[in-house]
Amino acid sequence: MADKSKLWYLENFNLFSSLKQDSMMELNKLAQEKEIEKNQPIYFPNEPSSSIFFLKTGRVKISRYSDDGKEIIMAFINPGEVFGEMSYFGEGERTDIAISVDPSYICAINKDEFARFIERNPALNLKLTKIFGLKLKSYSERIEDLVFKDAKQRVISFLIKLSEENGKQVGDQIFVKPFLKHQDIADLTACARQTVNDVLTDLREKSIIDFDRKKLIINDLSKLKSFLKK
Secondary structure, eight states, rough: HHHHHHHHHHHHHHHGGOHHHHHHHHHHOOEEEEEEEEOOOEOOOSSSEEEEEEEEEEEEHHHHHHHHOOOEEEEEOOOTTTTOOOGGGOSSSSEEEEEEEOOOOEEEEEHHHHHHHHHTTTTHHHHHHHHHHHHHHHHHHHHHHHHHHHHHHHHHHHHHHHHHHHHHEETTEESSSSOOHHHHHHHHHTOOHHHHHHHHHHHTTTTSSEEEEEOOOEEOHHHHHGGGGO
């Protein structure tokens, strides 16, 4: 892609919204653009953690594997989000695997060059630290859900967190766009796809939620939360 397009992509990341034009031009020179085909690995566990990535288009899955080889999906990265940021925080080797779910366009920046850039733009350090903290909290909560909640509660807990992170209040309802595929929810909650279908259908029949391929609507958040208290 043309350099101008790469700069436009970087300018549209919230992380860089406060940067002046000369700093953006400098960042543009540091970033290497990559187009990744669907289902292609971006990095593996135990690889040197040398770059931080910014996803503009497509989707990326972040997973870890247990000792018995079971995949644990930690997150799906969406456009406008950062991943591989542990390299900036001193990670020597990757502990997870990143794979493109869809054809994706990413910008990669060497961690050492990025660290020097942040020294000249210290406000970014606070933003990145906040992003890192929120991700750790999310990962920790996901592990707790897998250990302590049954399948139905895991799906409901996921819906609640999705509404908190991406929802928009409209009157008494909460709209979440776009909604995930049922298989994605199943992967993130360690459930069978049929279980996800059953839970969502049951909640819709009770008028607690509504959904289609494009959106999720939560009609009664308090009622949804009540299922986690049982």
